[in-house]
Amino acid sequence: MEFKDYYNVLGVERGATQDEVKRAYRKLARKFHPDINKDPSAEAQFKEIGEAYEVLGETEKRAAYDQLAKNLTSGQEFRPPPDWDAGFEFSGASSERSSAEASEFFDALFGRMRQREHASRGGTEFHARGEDHHAKILIELRDALEGATRAVSLRVPEIDATGHVTLRNRTLNVEVPKGVTEGQHIRLKGQGAPGIGRLPAGDLYLEVQFRPDPLYRVKGRDLYLELPLAPWEAALGASVKIPTPMGPIILKIPPASPQGRELRVKGRGIPAAEPGDLYAVLKIVLPPANTEKAKQIYEDMARELSFNPREKFGV
Amino acid sequence: MTGETSSTISSEIIEMGAACTIEDLCLVCNVEAEWISELVEHAVIEPIAATGPNWKFASLSIARVAKAKRLRHDLNLNTPGVALALDLLDEIEELRSRLKTLG
Numbered sequence: 001m002e003f004k005d006y007y008n009v010l011g012v013e014r015g016a017t018q019d020e021v022k023r024a025y026r027k028l029a030r031k032f033h034p035d036i037n038k039d040p041s042a043e044a045q046f047k048e049i050g051e052a053y054e055v056l057g058e059t060e061k062r063a064a065y066d067q068l069a070k071n072l073t074s075g076q077e078f079r080p081p082p083d084w085d086a087g088f089e090f091s092g093a094s095s096e097r098s099s100a101e102a103s104e105f106f107d108a109l110f111g112r113m114r115q116r117e118h119a120s121r122g123g124t125e126f127h128a129r130g131e132d133h134h135a136k137i138l139i140e141l142r143d144a145l146e147g148a149t150r151a152v153s154l155r156v157p158e159i160d161a162t163g164h165v166t167l168r169n170r171t172l173n174v175e176v177p178k179g180v181t182e183g184q185h186i187r188l189k190g191q192g193a194p195g196i197g198r199l200p201a202g203d204l205y206l207e208v209q210f211r212p213d214p215l216y217r218v219k220g221r222d223l224y225l226e227l228p229l230a231p232w233e234a235a236l237g238a239s240v241k242i243p244t245p246m247g248p249i250i251l252k253i254p255p256a257s258p259q260g261r262e263l264r265v266k267g268r269g270i271p272a273a274e275p276g277d278l279y280a281v282l283k284i285v286l287p288p289a290n291t292e293k294a295k296q297i298y299e300d301m302a303r304e305l306s307f308n309p310r311e312k313f314g315v
Numbered sequence: 316m317t318g319e320t321s322s323t324i325s326s327e328i329i330e331m332g333a334a335c336t337i338e339d340l341c342l343v344c345n346v347e348a349e350w351i352s353e354l355v356e357h358a359v360i361e362p363i364a365a366t367g368p369n370w371k372f373a374s375l376s377i378a379r380v381a382k383a384k385r386l387r388h389d390l391n392l393n394t395p396g397v398a399l400a401l402d403l404l405d406e407i408e409e410l411r412s413r414l415k416t417l418g
Contacts, residue, residue: 033389183378207377224416
């Protein structure tokens with residue numbers, strides 16, 4: 001497996017103090033936290049940062065890691081020698097990091113503590129309701145408008161008979177109800193972790209999120225549609241045909257409409273007992289001056305209309 | 316190493332109309348009731364009707380409480396910090412969204 005240079009990950013020197021390690025971690029954690037950083041690679045980076053801090057932030061683990069890592073560099077092929085951690089005493093507290101989340105490297109070095117824990121469980125009769133599981137489901141706006149059945153793929157970490165953690169792929173077909181909005185949860189009873197003993201399985205909660213839609217921007221139950229207009233339509237007013245989720249309508253544009261004006265069409269957003277609205281956001285688009293005729297018309301306008309858009313600059 | 320199982324299940328949506336109780340929030344988000352009260356005190360979530368001990372929340376509160384919990388746990392934020400972070404994140408999201416529309 002690949003060696004991971006945790007000092008590199010946190011951006012600290014090998015001789016950094018615990019305080020320096022902690023500071024570096026805290027700064028990076030809030031920078032890469034997936035709720036804060038929307039970059040697709042942020043989550044993986046956040047996990048790596050957390051893993052690095054889990055090792056370097058704890059004196060015992062750091063000492064063991066330093067011993068091991070003396071002459072290695074990031075990415076190097078590596079195998080932990082047997083009894084590499086002999087002589088180091090690790091506190092019983094097991095890592096919060098589930099085996100499925102940890103990198104192969106971390107798990108090889110620090111993961112076995114957890115397996116020992118699980119092995120010692122057997123024997124006594126033990127009843128517990130299964131844990132609830134949480135996941136996100138990504139749907140198209142269309143699914144929310146009309147309702148749909150969507151396949152959701154989940155990877156569930158499980159401990160198998162030999163005490164190893166495996167990832168089971170699970171596909172569920174979920175009915176997405178019409179009118180669901182972002183942030184709502186769909187509960188699937190009994191689809192969480194299995195119960196132990198006689199108690200039932202936990203539930204699976206799916207948080208609904210929309211994929212970006214090519215036409216509409218979604219905000220709660222309201223939809224925003226960018227509506228391109230020709231300059232004469234905005235200046236003189238017009239009746240234009242626009243798409244809505246329920247089919248096209250004719251929208252009246254008032255004269256003297258500025259760029260960015262929002263025209264509300266009541267009740268044409270996401271359906272519900274109280275449906276959302278559709279907002280047409282006006283965007284004025286210039287006809288290209290790519291023919292002699294077009295150029296002529298523009299030049300006529302420039303000459304005939306005394307119009308200074310920069311009047312307020314006063315220069 | 317990995318196996319596949321497949322099944323079709325109909326779901327029960329946590330109804331938009333229906334509300335959830337403090338208990339529901341605690342169960343789903345795996346948090347303590349005292350902390351839910353704290354979130355209410357900081358206006359992170361608001362009960363639909365101020366019916367005293369029997370608070371009811373819109374089901375959208377679930378996502379907000381889950382996010383608050385992640386921020387608290389991962390970044391060691393106290394409750395006022397969580398409240399501010401959520402408000403700022405909302406604003407950033409809104410601005411990003413508008414920027415996309417402007418093209």
